[in-house]
Amino acid sequence: MIRVAVVLFLVLATAIAVVFVGVARSTRRSRDIDPAAARRVRAAFFAGLLALLAAFLMLTVTRLPYPVEAAAPDRILHVTAKQYAFALSDAPVPNAEAWEAGGHSQVAEVPLGTTVEFRVATLDVNHGFSLYAPDGQLVAQTQAMPGYVNRLRVRFDRPGSYSVLCLEYCGMAHHRMRGVVEVK
Numbered sequence: 001m002i003r004v005a006v007v008l009f010l011v012l013a014t015a016i017a018v019v020f021v022g023v024a025r026s027t028r029r030s031r032d033i034d035p036a037a038a039r040r041v042r043a044a045f046f047a048g049l050l051a052l053l054a055a056f057l058m059l060t061v062t063r064l065p066y067p068v069e070a071a072a073p074d075r076i077l078h079v080t081a082k083q084y085a086f087a088l089s090d091a092p093v094p095n096a097e098a099w100e101a102g103g104h105s106q107v108a109e110v111p112l113g114t115t116v117e118f119r120v121a122t123l124d125v126n127h128g129f130s131l132y133a134p135d136g137q138l139v140a141q142t143q144a145m146p147g148y149v150n151r152l153r154v155r156f157d158r159p160g161s162y163s164v165l166c167l168e169y170c171g172m173a174h175h176r177m178r179g180v181v182e183v184k
Contacts, residue, residue, distance in 0.1 A: 075114055076116075079119065079121070081127035081129065081144040089103065108182070110156055114155070118154065125146070126170065127168050128143060130167045131164055158183065162180065165178055
């Protein structure tokens with residue numbers, strides 16, 4: 001893939017250099033310009049550029065990272081951050097009183113093959129929500145921001161314990177801010 005990109009770059013750079021040299025040579029002597037011919041050249045160039053961009057769009061639109069089944073996730077999991085913990089629950093934790101009342105956990109269980117939409121929010125400062133696979137590889141991440149809910153969809157195709165860590169430094173006990181998604 002990198003080789004293709006380098007070759008494409010070299011071809012385009014050469015074409016630009018040839019056009020530049022041609023324009024530089026053609027402007028050495030003054031002459032009358034036909035405005036109608038100049039408009040036709042510009043129109044042809046614009047049409048060719050549009051055709052090229054449309055071709056690139058058609059070739060790349062099928063590779064967009066959005067799932068076909070984007071209409072509805074299998075499960076919605078609300079993630080609420082508060083210094084220095086994550087609350088994982090089926091219902092949102094709207095305020096500090098609900099946080100203190102409980103009804104949430106730092107561990108969530110998800111069946112294998114499930115598409116989960118994480119709705120990530122925070123009650124205090126910015127936090128980072130990152131999800132790591134059992135082998136330690138980063139699967140997905142988003143921000144937790146006060147007054148805003150970020151949505152993140154993940155399909156769990158491998159069983160194991162997925163770690164939830166904060167990726168935004170949020171204070172002295174930032175390193176203890178953890179959660180777990182158990183995929184069974």
